[in-house]
Amino acid sequence: MEWFAAGDYELARQVLQRGIAALYLIAFISAANQFPALLGERGLLPAPWFLSRISFRQSPSLFHWKYSDSFLLGIASAGAGLAATLVAGLPQQGPPWLPMLAFLLLWAAYLSIVNIGQTFYGFGWESLLCEAGFIVAFLGSDEVAPPLVVIFFLRWLVFRLEFGAGMIKMRGGSEWRDLTALTYHHETQPMPNPVSWYAHHLPRWFHKGEVLGSHFAQLIVPFFLFAPQPIASIAALIIILTQLWLVFTGNFAWLNWITIVLAFSAVSDEVVRAVLPWVGYAGEQPVTPLWFVVIVLVVTALLVVLSWRPLANLFARHQLMNASFNRYHLVNAYGAFGTVTKVRLEVIVEGCSDEHPGPDSEWKPYELKGKPGDVNRMPPQVAPYHLRLDWLMWFLALGSPDNRWFQMLIVRLLAGDPRTLRLIAQNPFPDAPPRWIRARAFRYRFSTRAEKKESGAWWSRTLVGTLVDPVTLQP
Structure with a gap:
């Protein structure tokens, strides 16, 4: 044959x-x-x-x-x-x-x-x-x-x-x-x-x-x-x-x-x-x-x-991207990045242990394993491993319409859930979970050559606004 x-x-x-x-x-x-x-x-x-x-x-x-x-x-x-x-x-x-x-x-x-x-x-x-x-x-x-x-x-x-x-x-x-x-x-x-x-x-x-x-x-x-x-x-x-x-x-x-x-x-x-x-x-x-x-x-x-x-x-006028036409995921449609984001926004989740946060309260960020956070941290190589939470945080910053998972993430961080914390690169509250959580949006850009030479920072960031005001599980 x-x-x-x-x-x-x-x-x-x-x-x-x-x-x-x-x-x-x-x-x-x-x-x-x-x-x-x-x-x-x-x-x-x-x-x-x-x-x-x-x-x-x-x-x-x-x-x-x-x-x-x-x-x-x-x-x-x-x-x-x-x-x-x-x-x-x-x-x-x-x-x-x-x-x-x-x-x-x-x-x-x-x-x-x-x-x-x-x-x-x-x-x-x-x-x-x-x-x-x-x-x-x-x-x-x-x-x-x-x-x-x-x-x-x-x-x-x-x-x-x-x-x-x-x-x-x-x-x-x-x-x-x-x-x-x-x-x-x-x-x-x-x-x-x-x-x-x-x-x-x-x-x-x-x-x-x-x-x-x-x-x-x-x-x-x-x-x-x-x-x-x-x-x-x-x-x-x-x-x-x-x-x-x-x-x-x-x-x-x-x-x-x-x-x-x-x-x-x-x-x-x-x-x-x-x-x-x-x-x-x-x-x-x-x-x-x-x-x-x-x-x-x-x-x-x-x-x-x-x-x-x-x-x-x-060849369809309204081409579908990454679509499955059957529930067994056989012979699918593929494609990505039909548009390229021109401004990088990052959602940074922060916690505070004060009973009543004020202007002088210390807010500590939760650093994820792959996505940008600390401007001085070198972007890591993680692929072909897939960090799913980090990817969804990128979509969240773009305005993803379904953010139920993010609301629950905040609840789990406030509760100090061990499994959730294993998704985080470093827990800023190792002894006890924070009383309060907030989420702020920053505009990130790569540092210039001069900035990197002077400070060693990989990124420069500017505060855009607050995505989630401080919330707590306390009564």
């Missing part, structure tokens, strides 16, 4: 299976560390409350059977353990059904978390991880050649991801069309990293070149993923390089890393060996069993049918 097998994509399969499994490992660790505080039984948006108001049909999840924080931790721990075996390549050494089953279990477990994660899991890369995990399940094991139809469907996923993001930009803010978007982006992105300050201070002509490069990589290059080799491999390389620049200059959870991994679906062993003779796989193509061919073709046919709405969405 030469038409079915892609014997020249063994390296691609290894990268795809192990890379996606590694990202599942990170995602499950993130869930174990953050889900109980954010969405657990006493979380900011309790999952049991959500589950009582939605059916399995609306939002499939194992947790409809039962939810407890210990059960969640068990699912996350089992998922992390299974993902680790796939990273090591152990199931891939068995029959084709073994890695298939392993990846489908990862998909079902993580889907169960995403579907009850509410706003804390409302990010496009959650759906992307679900979809990628489902598709790579059908790449088979070392006993069969990688199925060509699966390889091409993974390229179709990369196409939707990149071209969708490009079209969102062209339909979005004028800054993408006048090439000024990257003049602001490095400073105003959700979570800058240590390189972001330096990238922001690059010349304007360089920022315009960044935007042109983005348009080229997202609007033109994706079409060449379906071209003959070596053109498809060159297209993949361009996408990988542009994603590495985003990794180098920002924190976008695992979005950039999963795009890099998926782009390897267009990289052939022959092209790799032409450049790096000691890399890649060569050998006889294994015989593919008929039962595996039938399963792969049936699943691919289903995915092709599900592709119609995402395909239409790419």
Whole structure:
């Protein structure tokens, strides 16, 4: 069945299976560390409350059977353990059904978390991880050649991801069309990293070149993923390089890393060996069993049918961004940053222990792990790990309409809730919780070169106003 097998994509399969499994490992660790505080039984948006108001049909999840924080931790721990075996390549050494089953279990477990994660899991890369995990399940094991139809469907996923993001930009803010978007982006992105300050201070002509490069990589290059080799491999390389620049200059959870991994679906062993003779796989193509061919073709046919709405969405006048057209998060629509924020606002939560706060009272800020706070702290590198509270605090500063979680955050801080405090970089009230909490909005900008040289500060900030006046749990 030469038409079915892609014997020249063994390296691609290894990268795809192990890379996606590694990202599942990170995602499950993130869930174990953050889900109980954010969405657990006493979380900011309790999952049991959500589950009582939605059916399995609306939002499939194992947790409809039962939810407890210990059960969640068990699912996350089992998922992390299974993902680790796939990273090591152990199931891939068995029959084709073994890695298939392993990846489908990862998909079902993580889907169960995403579907009850509410706003804390409302990010496009959650759906992307679900979809990628489902598709790579059908790449088979070392006993069969990688199925060509699966390889091409993974390229179709990369196409939707990149071209969708490009079209969102062209339909979005004028800054993408006048090439000024990257003049602001490095400073105003959700979570800058240590390189972001330096990238922001690059010349304007360089920022315009960044935007042109983005348009080229997202609007033109994706079409060449379906071209003959070596053109498809060159297209993949361009996408990988542009994603590495985003990794180098920002924190976008695992979005950039999963795009890099998926782009390897267009990289052939022959092209790799032409450049790096000691890399890649060569050998006889294994015989593919008929039962595996039938399963792969049936699943691919289903995915092709599900592709119609995402395909239409790419060219729709009102293109949807990061949308799922089914409750199983398969064959989704992607895209981000249709507009770029030009002014950075940060909400700083502060506590005070005085019985009756006055003008001279001391207010201590709660520093989060990733987002800017202390102007002297270097922006950290956290990706591909995902700090969910920090991301939602960025959306809160932009005027997010749903801030129920933030109201509960204030309550939990006033109560000194240990799980909530573990989401904080440093608890300013280690002995007892504060009596009062307030939230103020500041305008942040990167310090100039002169300011940084003089004071060492990475940021400069100006008070904009008060978002939440002082509140207390005291009667």
